[in-house]
Amino acid sequence: MGSVREYFSSIANGLGSAAKGMGVTLRHFTSEPHITVQYPRETKPIPPTYRGMHILEQDKCIDCGLCAKACPVDCIEIEAEHHGRVLEWTKFSIDYKKCIFCEFCIPPCPVDCIHMTTEFELATESPDDMVEDMLTWTGLRPQDQAKLEGKTKPKAPAAKPAAGGGGDDLRSRVAAMMAKKKAEKED
Amino acid sequence: MDILITFFAETLGMSGVWPLSFAYATCIGSLLGFVTVYAMFAIWMERKVAAHIQQRLGPMEVGGWHGWAQSPADALKLLFKEDIIPDGANKWLFWIAPAVVFCGVFAGFIAIPFAAGVQIVDINLGVFFIIAIASIEVVGVIMAGWASNSKYSLFGAVREAAQVVSYELPSATALLAPILVVGSFKLSDFNAYQAEHGWVLFANPFMWIALLCFFIASLAGCKRAPFDLPEAESELVSGFHTEYSGMRFSFFGLEEYVSMFVVSAITATLFLGGYTLPFNLLDVGNLPAPFHLIGVAVLVVKIFAVIFVQMWLRWTLPRMRVDQVMSLGYKYLLPWGLFAVAGTAIWQVWMEG
């Protein structure tokens, strides 16, 4: 008789479990709100700690190369000529083909001039465009030129960042820089 | 049909075989148009049902309102895609298989009574005609699977053959029960009976078993989950149409949705009152000519209700294994179908005699 009972119980079990499962799916169909985000038009909030593309505060950078040393994949290339404390910039690029967004380039910086933004849209039309130029100017700025020619002692930066950086101050600064860079790119 | 023949013969003054030919051509042309539009809608509906069950939104972009134009856009894309025939494929069979598959299912439309008079041919053995002609599809599937020169395709085709042939039996058996109640194989008789006596489903308790058996068997017949073994995505990549691309591929998709429509039409006509309204609120069968379309609307609503259940099941249940499909067919559906037939027969005799 065991097999007969098994036969009938399997029918009941099969139909019952299927009906229960259908109940779950029907409840989702009728009452649960959708959770997908229509991406390009809507975006989810990104926490400020997010490890996205980098941004460089070039006027602070002293070309020490510690970020390039810390990088596990060697995606940062820095080149600048030192005229005393004035820098003649030729290159500061990050190769996003290689970058693994590990954030190891941020903590070694002695002047706290490189940050990670919440920018995550990396797609480009050609692999060559993935090498991002971080510089806002190359060579010498007029004020640098003036400094060099006058051989005046360059002034210390007006406002030194608080030790350890961090805080909302840094975040708002990064956000402003991001917005600026985006606007420049669109032009 | 008769109206069309009369129209061509008398209004346009044709003679000989022409009125009949033109009438058929009109029917087939309009049916093809209907099928295309229906399939596009059904695919869109499937995606929406799946999406909402899974808390997604589904297609939202093409065409504006809830991505209604997604399916036409996909069809257009498939039309322009390269038609790839794999190396080592049997070109002739590979080429003709989608057509065979589609023809088999499409022929089933001939006998469906959409409304009183809106039926191409009212065949005497209408029920079995549809069941039989829909099985021609298997031939096409085997052609496709064998001609593709791919082992996955072959596996899919063999599974399909075994499954469809096995499930002919329980589905035909289950259909015997309503046939016993109505006493006819003619599909129009079912509508007439149900207009008079109410839905066959409520004729006796065994009808519920018959409906369940037929519904499950018909799922297997259209290769819908949990019986989608022939195209089991996680096992056979895509089954018998792995190697197809472009328009030929879309024919297989079309075939699936069309066969869903046909079996749902049978379910609706045989069990759920056909084109008649519940409690025969309005005698749809005897309305004058343009109001026949009310019957069409009623039937289509019922058909889509059944199709929705099919979709709902697909997005709920896991897939069965080959041997389990066979044992379900032969050990469960067939005996219960026979039980329903015997019960109905006894019920009929006992109640009436």
Next chain:
Amino acid sequence: MNEQQLHQKLRATGLAGIGELDESACDPFVVVEGDSLVEVCTFLRDDSETRMEMCHNVTATEREGSIEVAYHLCSYEHHHSLTLKVLLPKPEGDLTDWHPSVPSIAGVYTSANWHEREQWDLLGVRFSDHPDHRRILLPEEWIGHPLRKDYVYPSSHGGIPLELDAVPLYERDETTEETPSEPRPAGTPLNQPPSEPSKRPHAGGKAPPAPEKKAPKAKKEGDA
């Protein structure tokens, strides 16, 4: 049991070739002669007090003077573990065709089967009497064993260029002839192109990014 007790227990069996327990490293290990490895493992597995049911890991390491194979055995019944080591001293001369041999313990622990295959694949240590002595991660026709310190990174495999600065296939002009690029100097890290020594001190003994891409430029000049 801790490692000392396990070592004493092993010593007490009188099996040949059981060395000292080396506790100078962070994790202590027992050095075992290759010839008695299978017997030692069988004993450790079957003895009711040791009961090392599982061979957790097999690792070959290339040191300066030798290749050592470490076996991490552990017991699920007694919650203890032991590391065995077989030392394979390097001979003089060219080591590219040197494949030291250790008896396979796949007969004692089936789990060692794939691990030993991997060590053969990556370090070129032969495991004698292994049931299925094939490469496991790399293709069967691969030349060399990449985890050797003197491994020379190949410039192509099966017609596919492997150099980082190779011209991508889709940009290649089919008319230009393949100029085989120079083999890498020994010991160049895998993930970096060969390059000149850095002017800037770099951490981790790593080479800096390549200042220029040699091979493609030479090709372009040739075309012009």
Next chain:
Amino acid sequence: MEALEMYTTDDRTDVYTEELKLNLGPQHPSTHGVLRVELKMDGEIITGSRSDIGYLHRCAEKIGENVTYLQFTPYTDRMDYLASMNNNLAWSLTVEKLLGVEAPERAQWLRMICAELNRIASHLIAFGTYGIDIGANTPFFYAFRERESIMELLERPSGARMLYNYIQPGGVRRDVDENWVDDVLAFCDVFERRWAEYNTLLTNNLIFIKRTANIGIVTKEMVFDNGAGGPVMRGSGIKWDLRRDVPYLKPYDEVEFDVPVGEGTHGTLGDCWDRYWVRMREMMESIRIIRQGCKAMPGGEVMEKGMKKMYKTPLKPAPGEAYVRCENPRGELGFYVVSEGGTSPIRCRARGPSFCNLSMLDSLLPGTMLADAVAIIGSLDIVLGEVDR
């Protein structure tokens, strides 16, 4: 044909057909990556199999020998990419053992909570993809819904959604924000409700049970023979969990949790359903651990004081070697690191749990059907990134 006797309860015929060789993978929907299995088929029944790995070999061990100890942490993320946190943890513990340092207490608790959250996320993928393997698509989306919440939680301290690089030698990268603990607890409440839903939808479904019970039976002997671990081992009824038996983090000693083992509920002990059910119950145990952890987590530093300089000057452990085992979602992950005093190790070996679990596949497949092969591969829950490294 002895293996065919497994099908005593189901129909089978004695007709044998011509042998057919079927290449399952490397590009196949259900091999969970780029695994290739060469199957010998007799109709639908598998008579022999040979698995072939290495399609995702990325030289992780060679890279480990060429980068510093700290720089290898992001590479461990990419081994078992579904459980990066646990990989980071194992690597950090190995380096800490070599250096002889210990993470501060708060960091230890944070590590435990994050590792358990990631364990849930990893098991959710196992659950969801297993549903897809068996043919049910909807559980996958439900699982991803909850995984999304976990990713959002872990994104806040770590800054990444999948490859966290959060647990580092000496502690964790940065402290969590003040609302984090509350949000984790809120997630635990939601998850318990959802978990019951999963069971209604998939676990107790008769078709699912019939597809997975009595399939791919792993006996206790096979577990030890093949070095299997994690749910595969516990599914066979072996009550062993490194977190309980050899606590590698202090907090694991202080929290209470069970070690779910397979019981052969729907058939034989050690079948696919048992492994699946162990995973499902482990998620609930992780929730228990997280709840206790959130309550008991002390304040304080999250990074060992002396270790902070490692970002500027590379770590230089004394010569020696260390082997550390950790309980990953898929089994026991082991890192074997040999240092000779330099800034990078001279050998950096990862013993992936999936690697060992996969090695028993060839002995499980013969005698089953093609559809079962998919169920078995799914129930072993392999990640090819870790198999091939």
